[in-house]
Amino acid sequence: MPFTAKVITTDEWGAKSAGSFDKTVPKFIVIHNTDNQNPPNDVSQGTVDGGKKLARQIQEDHMNRNSWRDSGHNFLNTTGGIILEGRHGTLDAVRKGMCIKSAHAAQQGNRLAGGNQSPGIENEGNFMTFKMGQKQWDSLVELCVSLCESCNINPKNIRGHREFSNTDCPGDWLFSQLPRLRQEVADKLDIHLEQGEGLLKLDSIGQDVIELQQKLTDKGFSPGAIDGDFGENTKQAVIAFQRSVGLTADGIVGTDTRKALGL
Ligand SMILES: [Zn+2]
Structure with a gap:
């Protein structure tokens, strides 16, 4: 099945132009939170225009404050379940089974490697204790299904930012929900998820x-x-x-x- 999730492109949300980026073969999907306010004070207010505004704000922030060449992530998923492209070229690349090298999950210390070579999804909000609403959850599942399909990523490799870098992201609550996310994505793809039987062997990750x-x-x-x-x-x-x-x-x-x- 091809990539089917509906995504608002960088052109459509009015991104500032950025050069081109290297393409990589992704192994993971990396889950983040934007650390913005939660509903009812969310920037996007669950609307398409609000999502575009948030995407522009984040790009501005990443380019000015972090001095990055573009948005650091590959996708933004808003409280209204609206998905927007992050770094330029992402949508084109994932449709071909590749990823655009980004800047959202650098390996720090003894943690997983390969985060920036894999699609990173920013979820609007702060999920330390706040629980994601159903619309945002459903679009996250849908995006992960599309990415697993088009990029041939095993759902067990849906991971949290904190597994790559020294950060609380994506928040304690959302991190605790990753097993459920993997399971829901695997179910939709009709993939059997191997449960951890305690053995470490070829292809184990973590x-x-x-x-x-x-x-x-x-x-x-x-x-x-x-x-x-x-x-x-x-x-x-x-x-x-x-x-x-x-x-x-x-x-x-x-x-x-x-x-x-x-x-
Ligand atoms: Zn993060």
Whole structure:
């Protein structure tokens, strides 16, 4: 299925022009909150014109205050469930299964890598305790479904900004809802989400992989970059470690390997 979510383009909301940006192959969808006021004081007031105004405000802020060349995110999802393009070229790229390199989720410290190479969705509001309304939730699900489809992203890779950078974003409440978001997106795509059975193996992604990579590094079995992505290098490091302690060398981290590593 192609990208079907309805998105207001940068031309339509009157974005300031910006140059072109590199295209990347996305692995994640990164969820943010704009940290703007919540209803009834939301900037967009749930309207199309209000959404365009908010998109212009954010671009202005990102270009002036952050000195970025354009909006830092790829999509904006307003309280009214209106979706607007962020960084120029995003819509064109995702329709072709790619992403425009952005500036919304730089890797900081021992966190996941690849945020800026993946579509970032800003959700209007502050979701530390405030719960997102149904319209905004529905459009977020719809956008994620389209992105997973067109960019071949597994719904398990819908992640929060705080997993990449040193930030509270997207807020405690919204972060706590990401398992529900992944499940709803997977259901619409008819994809079976593998539940975490405690095993870390090839293609596992997340904070527990970062902790594993750190332990392997500390013990002299380098998995390459500490990026939270269990790839071939991590597998080989696990196998080498397992051999060194006399465990079955299958590259899968279960209870025994965890114990031996001190995880
Ligand atoms: Zn964020």
